Amino acid sequence: MISPINxxxxxxxxxxxxxxxxFDYYSSGAWDEITLKDNRAAFTRVKLRPKMLVxxxxxxxxxxxxxxxxxxxxxxxxMAFQCLAHPDGEIATAKAAVSASVVxxxxxxxxxxxxxxxxxxxxxxxxQLYIHKDRGLTRALVERAYAAGYKALCLTVDAPVLGKRExxxxxxxxxxxxxxxxxxxxMSGLDIxxxxxxxxLLTYFAxxxxxxxxxxxxxxxxxxxxxxxxxxxxxxxxxxxxxxxYGAQGIVVSNHGGRQLDGAIASLDALPEIxxxxxxxxxxxxxxGIRRGTDILKALALGAKAVLIGRPVLWGLAxxxxxxxxxxxxxxxxELTTAMALSGCARLEDIDSSLVICR
Ligand code: FNR
Numbered sequence: 001m002i003s004p005i006n007x008x009x010x011x012x013x014x015x016x017x018x019x020x021x022x023f024d025y026y027s028s029g030a031w032d033e034i035t036l037k038d039n040r041a042a043f044t045r046v047k048l049r050p051k052m053l054v055x056x057x058x059x060x061x062x063x064x065x066x067x068x069x070x071x072x073x074x075x076x077x078x079m080a081f082q083c084l085a086h087p088d089g090e091i092a093t094a095k096a097a098v099s100a101s102v103v104x105x106x107x108x109x110x111x112x113x114x115x116x117x118x119x120x121x122x123x124x125x126x127x128q129l130y131i132h133k134d135r136g137l138t139r140a141l142v143e144r145a146y147a148a149g150y151k152a153l154c155l156t157v158d159a160p161v162l163g164k165r166e167x168x169x170x171x172x173x174x175x176x177x178x179x180x181x182x183x184x185x186x187m188s189g190l191d192i193x194x195x196x197x198x199x200x201l202l203t204y205f206a207x208x209x210x211x212x213x214x215x216x217x218x219x220x221x222x223x224x225x226x227x228x229x230x231x232x233x234x235x236x237x238x239x240x241x242x243x244x245x246y247g248a249q250g251i252v253v254s255n256h257g258g259r260q261l262d263g264a265i266a267s268l269d270a271l272p273e274i275x276x277x278x279x280x281x282x283x284x285x286x287x288x289g290i291r292r293g294t295d296i297l298k299a300l301a302l303g304a305k306a307v308l309i310g311r312p313v314l315w316g317l318a319x320x321x322x323x324x325x326x327x328x329x330x331x332x333x334x335e336l337t338t339a340m341a342l343s344g345c346a347r348l349e350d351i352d353s354s355l356v357i358c359r
Contacts, residue, residue: 293335
């Protein structure tokens with residue numbers, strides 16, 4: 001195929017570059033993949049109401065999240081095992097993020113260590129945390145992330161156990177020789193097991209991740225570092241209110257890209273209730289199904305401060321490493337710029353709920 005011109009073409013091309021086990025792991029959702037598909041469908045249900053005869057000669061995409069200024073309202077979602085897509089994995093993603101001034105959220109389960117990723121210039125990075133049963137290990141991860149200059153802790157709250165991704169079960173998903181969850185292997189020798197008839201990642205979660213985590217544990221987590229806390233995976237207004245009460249400064253409205261509870265509400269559908277409940281007391285971000293500039297516009301119109309992209313980054317990585325990730329970001333940036341111009345919005349502050357109708 002000639003150079004991809006949109007994120008869907010990147011996915012098609014990436015499929016031809018990746019071993020089946022890796023492509024299936026990246027692309028799949030849980031069980032019947034209803035939520036995975038609905039994350040996309042939700043964007044088609046929202047219609048735009050563009051304003052005409054507005055001066056859109058200059059489009060400004062800058063915004064602020066947790067006090068830091070961003071060049072565009074886009075961040076990179078935490079995703080495990082990026083070296084399955086490209087040998088440089090998370091380092092390539094970090095370089096592309098720095099060049100585009102985009103925040104990268106690094107997964108606990110990265111295949112390059114958080115310290116190695118932190119060596120990539122001084123980009124704005126957050127650390128995503130999975131709380132392990134071993135509290136000492138969890139504490140050490142937080143301390144390492146803080147010491148390495150990560151600017152926020154993004155606690156994933158929608159994965160007390162791993163969602164059942166049947167393609168991974170069928171493939172008996174594990175990491176190929178030479179790849180490890182670098183943050184953990186380095187510190188405590190943990191690795192993704194190989195298991196007959198099961199996904200090794202599912203087994204890892206069952207063995208290592210704490211399924212008994214509750215709101216009360218957030219006090220302990222906050223005591224480990226001065227980093228602001230962002231909760232990722234909130235889908236209800238009442239949980240969002242609690243998140244704020246427990247001191248979260250940010251919320252990522254997310255269903256983990258349809259990989260956890262199948263049948264869960266599409267993240268875009270959950271957004272308005274959460275924005276209303278939070279009432280400006282925390283920053284509300286969204287991920288799940290963002291593939292076009294118009295998707296970003298719709299999410300912002302419904303109250304998100306910024307969005308995160310997941311899988312498209314992996315498609316960019318698989319196709320051409322850092323260059324591919326940079327191109328993914330740039331495609332979305334260009335599409336958002338055009339969509340804003342066509343909607344009569346010169347600045348992000350001009351995007352409000354009057355721009356959309358939800359059916
Ligand atoms: C993820 N996601 C994820 N989330 C998280 O909090 N920690 C993690 O380690 C991972 N790992 C991961 C791996 C892969 C391969 C995917 C596709 C996703 C979820 C991710 O952060 C995000 O919520 C979704 O990917 C967003 O949806 P889209 O953009 O992929 O549709």
